[in-house]
Amino acid sequence: MQYQDPNNKNIATLYSQSCSGGIYENDSHKLELIAQSDAEVHFTSQASTIIHTMYGGHAEQIMAITAKSRSYIEYLPDPQILFPNSIFKSKIRISIEKGATVLMSDSFLTHDPSFQEKKPDLYQSEIIIDDSQGKNLVIDRLNIENWAFQRRTPGIFGEYKTHGTFILVSQNALTPLIHSMGQAIADSMPNTAMGVSLLPNSTGVIFRILAMDGIQLRIALHACWSLIRKYYKGSEPVIRKK
DSSP states (O other), X not given: OBOOOTTOTTOEEEEEOOSSSSBOTTOEXXXXXXEXXXXXXXXXXXXXXXXXXXXXXXXXXXXXXXXXXXXXXXXXXXXXXXXXXXXXXEEEEEEEOTTXXXXXXXXXXXXXXXXXXOOOSEEXXXXXXXXXXXXXXXXXXXXXXXXXXXXXXXXXXXXXXXXXXXXXXXXXXXXXXXXXXXXXXXXXXXXXXEEEEEOGGGOEEEEEEEESSHHHXXXXXXXXXXXHHHHHHSXXXXXXXO
């Protein structure tokens, strides 16, 4: 555990690390993060995670996040790298109590080591946000099949090559301001298409991002993070050690 931000000394930084070199066919990864009342944590990966080529099977990753009252969680792993013919299913479930705040991102880019422009077979993402009683507040599902990657269909990918989702889960009075400021950021991002919406049930704000490459995707995700950190914690985040 590290404390990297001199402006926010109570935010602990945790890294998830793996020696396996990525996620392989038939892998099932399960992680759980629980922040007790008043705890503050920034949880990230050591680097982007490679989702390797598969030959009929699939892999999954299940992330469970519990935010107790007045806790503050940033779950911001680096984008996943989807290899050709990979089939990956991501499931993130957030349970949040009153007064808590959760920032989370779920993003990916595609890469073919053979440079033949082969694409993943399937990418699925499911994000569920519950209150402390287990009631569903938000369900966000994404399902992208091989044909959608290949055709670059307008309204799905078009000319863009990477995808990101960034969500602020909070019922704080700052949420409408974040929504307004987020729209200004979306309008200023080069080589990026970004949409910003309020979540149902006054749950927070969602940013959906399409970018030309991994660099632009990282810039957009960092802009979302910096905006929220500034208004919720008083200063923008320092550069993470990776």
